[in-house]
Every structure is written in C-alpha cells, then in structure tokens.
Amino acid sequence: MDALDTKLGRLQAWDQSRKLAGKALLGLGILAATVGIAHADGPGRGSTAQFEKNYLVFIIDHHYSALRMTELAAGTDTTRDTQVVNPQEGTSPTPGFGATPAKASDEEIRSMARMENRVQREEIAHAQRMLREWYGIQHNPELSVHARRMIAMLETAQTGAQFNQVFLRSMSNHHLSALAPSIHCTVKSDIRHDGLGRYCENIVIVQKNGINDMREMLCKKYSDCGFVPIAEDRRKDREH
Numbered sequence: 001m002d003a004l005d006t007k008l009g010r011l012q013a014w015d016q017s018r019k020l021a022g023k024a025l026l027g028l029g030i031l032a033a034t035v036g037i038a039h040a041d042g043p044g045r046g047s048t049a050q051f052e053k054n055y056l057v058f059i060i061d062h063h064y065s066a067l068r069m070t071e072l073a074a075g076t077d078t079t080r081d082t083q084v085v086n087p088q089e090g091t092s093p094t095p096g097f098g099a100t101p102a103k104a105s106d107e108e109i110r111s112m113a114r115m116e117n118r119v120q121r122e123e124i125a126h127a128q129r130m131l132r133e134w135y136g137i138q139h140n141p142e143l144s145v146h147a148r149r150m151i152a153m154l155e156t157a158q159t160g161a162q163f164n165q166v167f168l169r170s171m172s173n174h175h176l177s178a179l180a181p182s183i184h185c186t187v188k189s190d191i192r193h194d195g196l197g198r199y200c201e202n203i204v205i206v207q208k209n210g211i212n213d214m215r216e217m218l219c220k221k222y223s224d225c226g227f228v229p230i231a232e233d234r235r236k237d238r239e240h
Contacts, residue, residue: 053131069098070117185199
C-alpha cells in the first residue's frame with residue numbers, strides 16, 4: 001500500500017506541475033499576442049516607416065487617377081439602376097469632374113471599368129486608413145502630371161473603337177506602374193504589418209491579371225497581339 005500511495009502521490013504531483021506549466025505557456029502566448037498586436041497597430045520600425053508612408057501616399061494617388069480613367073470608359077451615373085447587372089450603368093463621378101458619357105463602346109470594357117472603379121475606391125480608403133492610424137497623416141488624393149496627361153489622352157480619344165484601344169493600352173501601362181512598388185512593399189514593409197503585406201500582394205495579383213486580360217482583349221478584338229505595357233512614370237513610390 002505504501003508503494004501504491006507513493007506512486008499515486010507522484011502522479012498527482014506530475015499532473016499538478018503539468019497544469020501549472022500549461023497555464024504559464026498560455027499566459028506567455030497571450031502576452032506575445034498582445035505585444036504583436038501593439039506593434040501591428042503602431043508605425044513601422046526603422047527604415048520601414050518611411051517606405052510605408054511613401055508607398056501609401058503613392059498608391060492613393062495612383063488609384064485616384066484610375067477613377068477618372070475608368071469613368072471615361074464606363075460613363076458616370078449618380079443613380080443606380082435596380083437591376084443587379086445593367087450594361088449601361090456608369091460609375092460614381094470623381095469629385096471635381098462633371099458628368100461624363102461613356103466613351104467605350106464595348107460592353108466588356110465598360111464592365112471592367114466599373115469593377116476597377118469600385119475596387120480602387122475601396123483600396124484608396126484602406127490605404128488612407130493605414131496611413132492615418134499608423135502615422136497620423138490624412139492624405140487627400142492628388143493627380144500627378146503624368147496622370148493628367150494620361151487622362152487628357154483618353155478625353156481626346158474618339159468615342160468608340162479608338163477609345164477602346166487607347167483605354168486598354170493606357171490602363172495596362174497604369175497597372176504596370178503599380179507593380180514594382182507593390183512588390184517592394186511585400187518585402188520592405190514592417191514584417192508585423194501583415195495587413196499591409198496582404199494589401200500589397202493583392203494589388204500585385206490583381207494588377208498583373210488585369211494587364212493580361214487587357215492584352216488579351218487587344219489581341220482578340222483589335223488584332224494587336226504584340227502590345228507590351230510600359231511604365232513611363234518610374235519610381236512613383238518616391239523611394240530613394
């Protein structure tokens with residue numbers, strides 16, 4: 001009996017030690033998670049801070065220029081049709097610009113333009129939120145000189161087939177200009193800013209797929225199968 005009592009005592013002591021160790025590990029896990037959250041909610045550390053500020057300002061302005069480009073294709077519409085899908089529906093007008101009739105004659109291009117417009121509006125808001133919460137900066141979108149030139153080219157393009165082609169080439173170039181800075185973002189932003197990392201990864205995927213969709217349209221619809229997009233406004237993220 002003494003041997004049995006001794007064995008039971010040892011088992012109870014081991015079980016108690018195991019429970020205490022488990023609680024300690026749980027406490028450490030909660031602490032680590034709390035520290036991680038605190039860092040994620042704060043600004044980037046070291047050189048990552050300046051990179052993040054530059055990138056977020058860049059992507060806000062970059063997406064802002066796409067709003068005017070896409071509304072020229074799809075047209076503006078201050079009201080929404082009750083139909084779920086209406087090929088004639090326009091986008092919400094960009095602040096500072098008047099009502100715009102659709103210049104694209106192709107329904108597929110107008111549909112793509114509407115989708116781009118909505119997505120980029122939400123991505124602007126997301127980038128503004130990160131910039132404000134981490135760095136206390138409220139950045140209002142601005143059009144660069146290059147963006148104004150690109151918009152002017154679309155405004156002067158003849159409605160219909162000519163506009164369709166100019167739009168597909170211009171928007172492909174526009175998408176390409178966001179790729180390099182966004183790829184840099186995936187490896188240069190603070191490693192604890194997971195949300196920003198995913199944001200940039202998504203932009204890379206979406207912009208790349210969008211470029212190839214438009215190249216495919218140029219080939220199938222207009223027999224321009226050799227088009228190669230060019231990013232004319234290099235170093236748009238203003239990183240030095």
